[in-house]
Amino acid sequence: MRLQVTPKHARDDDPGVVAALLECHARIRSFMEVAARLAALPDGTRHEDIVEAATGVASYFGEALPHHEADEEESLRPRVAGRDADVDVMLDEMTRQHEKLHGPTATLVALTGGVATAPETLTGETATRLGETVAVLEPLWREHLDLEENDLFPALERMLGERELADIRAEMRGRR
Numbered sequence: 001m002r003l004q005v006t007p008k009h010a011r012d013d014d015p016g017v018v019a020a021l022l023e024c025h026a027r028i029r030s031f032m033e034v035a036a037r038l039a040a041l042p043d044g045t046r047h048e049d050i051v052e053a054a055t056g057v058a059s060y061f062g063e064a065l066p067h068h069e070a071d072e073e074e075s076l077r078p079r080v081a082g083r084d085a086d087v088d089v090m091l092d093e094m095t096r097q098h099e100k101l102h103g104p105t106a107t108l109v110a111l112t113g114g115v116a117t118a119p120e121t122l123t124g125e126t127a128t129r130l131g132e133t134v135a136v137l138e139p140l141w142r143e144h145l146d147l148e149e150n151d152l153f154p155a156l157e158r159m160l161g162e163r164e165l166a167d168i169r170a171e172m173r174g175r176r
C-alpha cells in the first residue's frame with residue numbers, strides 16, 4: 001500500500017485517518033465492480049442474488065458514501081484550506097469532482113434501489129441504463145481516487161499534526 005499512517009496515539013484497532021479513508025476507497029471500488037457485474041448478469045440469475053447485489057450497491061452509494069464525502073469536505077478541507085496554494089488547487093479539484101459524481105451516483109442509486117425491490121426488472125432497458133451509468137462513473141472514480149490517494153492524502157499527512165488527526169478521526173466516527 002502506498003500510504004500508511006499510524007499516529008502514535010492511535011488505538012491498536014484504529015486504522016488512523018488516511019487508512020480509514022483508503023478503506024472507504026476500497027469499498028467504492030468493490031461496489032463499483034458489483035454494479036458492473038449486475039449490469040452484465042446473464043438471464044436466469046437467481047433473484048436472491050440480484051437483490052443482494054443491488055441492495056449492497058444502493059445502500060453503499062446512497063447511505064455510506066455521503067459520510068465519506070463529508071469526512072473529506074467537512075473534516076479535512078477546513079483544516080488544510082488556505083495553508084498551501086498547491087493543496088488549495090487540489091482541494092478545489094476534489095470538490096469539483098465530488099460535484100461531478102453526484103448526478104451519475106444518484107442515477108446508480110435509483111436504478112439499483114429499483115432492482116433491489118423488483119429484481120425481475122433487471123432486463124433489457126434497465127440493464128442497459130445501469131451499464132451506461134457504470135461506464136460514466138468508472139473514469140470519474142478513477143480520476144478522483146487517483147487525485148486523493150496520490151496527491152491530496154500524502155499532502156494532508158504532511159500538514160496535519162496528531163491532535164488534528166485525532167479530531168478528524170473522532171468526527172469521522174461520529175458520522176457513523
Ligand SMILES: [Fe+2]
Pocket residue numbers: 021025068072148
Ligand atoms: Fe475519498
Ligand SMILES: [Fe+2]
Pocket residue numbers: 069072094098144148
Ligand atoms: Fe472524495
